[in-house]
Amino acid sequence: MNRTNIIIGSAFLALIALFAFQTKWMTDSRNLIEEQFNQKVTMAMSYAVGILGNDKTFQATCAPASTSCLPLQECSPIQEVSDGFQLETKNEAEIPAIKSALGIALRFYDIKMDYEVAVVEPEMEFFTLGMQKGKKYSCSLNPLEKNESSLLQISFPGKEQYIFGKMKFMLFTSIIILSFITLFFIISSYTMIRQKRMQEISKEFFNNMAHEFRTPLTNISLAGSLLAKTQTSPKEARYLAVVKEESKKLANQVERILHLAKLENGEYQLDKEELCLNDLIQNVIQDMDLQIKEKNAKINFEIKKESLMLEGDKFHLGNAFRNVLENALKYSKKDPIINIAIEKNTEGVTIKFQDNGIGIAKKDQKEIFEKYRRVNQGDVHNQKGFGLGLAYVKMIVDRHKGMIKIFSDLNKGTRFDLFLPVK
Numbered sequence: 001m002n003r004t005n006i007i008i009g010s011a012f013l014a015l016i017a018l019f020a021f022q023t024k025w026m027t028d029s030r031n032l033i034e035e036q037f038n039q040k041v042t043m044a045m046s047y048a049v050g051i052l053g054n055d056k057t058f059q060a061t062c063a064p065a066s067t068s069c070l071p072l073q074e075c076s077p078i079q080e081v082s083d084g085f086q087l088e089t090k091n092e093a094e095i096p097a098i099k100s101a102l103g104i105a106l107r108f109y110d111i112k113m114d115y116e117v118a119v120v121e122p123e124m125e126f127f128t129l130g131m132q133k134g135k136k137y138s139c140s141l142n143p144l145e146k147n148e149s150s151l152l153q154i155s156f157p158g159k160e161q162y163i164f165g166k167m168k169f170m171l172f173t174s175i176i177i178l179s180f181i182t183l184f185f186i187i188s189s190y191t192m193i194r195q196k197r198m199q200e201i202s203k204e205f206f207n208n209m210a211h212e213f214r215t216p217l218t219n220i221s222l223a224g225s226l227l228a229k230t231q232t233s234p235k236e237a238r239y240l241a242v243v244k245e246e247s248k249k250l251a252n253q254v255e256r257i258l259h260l261a262k263l264e265n266g267e268y269q270l271d272k273e274e275l276c277l278n279d280l281i282q283n284v285i286q287d288m289d290l291q292i293k294e295k296n297a298k299i300n301f302e303i304k305k306e307s308l309m310l311e312g313d314k315f316h317l318g319n320a321f322r323n324v325l326e327n328a329l330k331y332s333k334k335d336p337i338i339n340i341a342i343e344k345n346t347e348g349v350t351i352k353f354q355d356n357g358i359g360i361a362k363k364d365q366k367e368i369f370e371k372y373r374r375v376n377q378g379d380v381h382n383q384k385g386f387g388l389g390l391a392y393v394k395m396i397v398d399r400h401k402g403m404i405k406i407f408s409d410l411n412k413g414t415r416f417d418l419f420l421p422v423k
Contacts, residue, residue, distance in 0.1 A: 004196045008189050015185055022174055026167070033166045037159070038137070040109045045139040045152060048105035052097060102154065113156050120151045210257040217251045253388075259316075260371070260392050270313040270399055277308040277349060281340060284321045295329045297336035304342055308349055310422045312400050317420075320396040321351070323389040324416050328355035331414075348402070348421035355415075360408040368406070369394040393418075 102117060119141070141150040156162070164171075224244040228237070285292070285299055292299060328338045332355065339354040360368060371391040393416075397404045400420055408414035 002196075004192050008192060011185055011189070015182065018181065019178065022178060026171065026174065029170060030163060030167060033163050037111075037162070040111055041137050041154070041156075042139075044102070044105040044109040044111060045137060045154060047108060048098075048101040049139055049141065049152060051101040051104060098152070113158050113162055115154055115156050117152070117154045120153050210254045210261075213250070213254050214258070217247050217254065220247045221251065256319075256388050256392060259319075260388060260395065270316065272311050272313055275310055275312050275314055275317070277310060277342060277351070278303055280314065280318055281321060281342075281351070284318050284325065288322060288325060291326070291329060295332070295336055297329055297332075297338065299325075299338045299340065301340040302342070304344075306344075308342060308344060310349065310420055312420065313396075316396045317400070320393045320418070323393050324353045324418070327389055328353060328357060328414070331355075332357040348419055351418045351420070353416045353418075354413065356413045359410040359412050359414055360406070361410055365406050365408060369404070 098117060098119070102115070106112075106115070120138070136153045136155045139152045139154075141152055221244060224240050224247065228240050228244070281301060282303070285301065325338065329336050334356070337356045339352075341352045341354075343350045343352065369390050371388060394404050397418055397420070402418065402420040404419070405417045406414065407417070
């Protein structure tokens with residue numbers, strides 16, 4: 001699966017989780033505020049009944065005693081009644097006392113809201129002080145009332161607005177933060193998709209360009225070979241040699257690009273066979289003999305007496321070793337000395353390439369295996385290349401289920417360790 005799709009998908013799941021957690025947090029906050037409000041109302045009703053118990057007018061028909069309050073208890077549905085309706089067992093003179101006691105109690109517990117109150121007898125009709133349908137809070141008047149079934153009920157029509165007011169800042173800030181994160185996610189996803197598309201277009205253009213270069217380079221090389229066979233002056237021969245050499249170098253770079261593209265796209269499968277590692281490295285060194293002599297380099301290869309056999313793609317492994325050696329030859333300020341050693345263990349073999357070159361800074365070592373990446377250090381950019389050599393080496397080693405490591409310090413040389421598993 002593409003890395004960009006994985007990143008966007010993971011970010012989307014994280015965004016959904018954030019919305020879920022935020023919703024849960026807001027719900028818990030609302031429940032907590034409502035629970036606190038319920039407790040305050042319950043205590044206020046108990047306090048009000050206590051006041052009524054000490055009221056002389058109310059005491060004419062009631063005896064002061066402890067009361068039992070029932071928060072959120074649902075009694076029988078409250079019925080609509082006309083103004084002036086009252087129970088035979090009740091006195092209209094009690095209404096101001098109830099209102100006064102509740103007012104004192106609610107102010108004491110800082111409940112500044114409009115409310116509606118009623119005295120209810122579940123199995124009988126009741127008298128009301130403006131109670132409407134809604135969630136009610138009940139408080140028993142027993143044994144304050146002679147009638148043991150009487151309940152004092154109160155409701156708050158503006159309760160939801162009260163809770164919203166308490167949560168308003170929390171809600172608005174959450175909406176703003178979530179909106180900002182969502183917008184950032186959308187913009188980031190759009191940018192990543194756009195960059196991915198541009199990268200694919202650039203890669204396609206680059207590969208097509210490499211294909212277009214292959215034919216003229218082949219023709220130039222062929223024409224140079226045909227001209228070299230004719231009688232030419234020494235001056236012309238020198239120019240032809242330059243044409244052939246430079247066209248060969250460019251053709252090698254084009255082939256490297258095309259091979260890398262095929263490997264990345266999965267169009268090329270490794271052609272594995274049984275290989276002798278000693279012979280493969282010796283063949284690469286022999287093929288590079290002219291380059292080695294041109295640089296006045298010395299290569300020390302510790303050939304193992306035992307036959308080191310592994311299963312791999314001869315062509316691509318040879319190219320990988322060649323690229324490592326070319327890097328060592330390129331990036332050296334003095335006569336290159338390259339030591340090649342092979343270490344074997346139970347899991348596989350490690351081929352070590354040690355040079356005396358300019359070295360690579362620690363901060364750049366993680367990036368040298370990326371395509372088109374060249375270290376901006378010293379005289380590196382005086383050397384020709386597209387920055388594909390080490391990217392190709394890493395890809396080939398990875399395809400062989402191996403690994404590559406680098407050990408380097410500036411002006412102290414570089415060592416590449418290529419580990420390849422064996423059966």
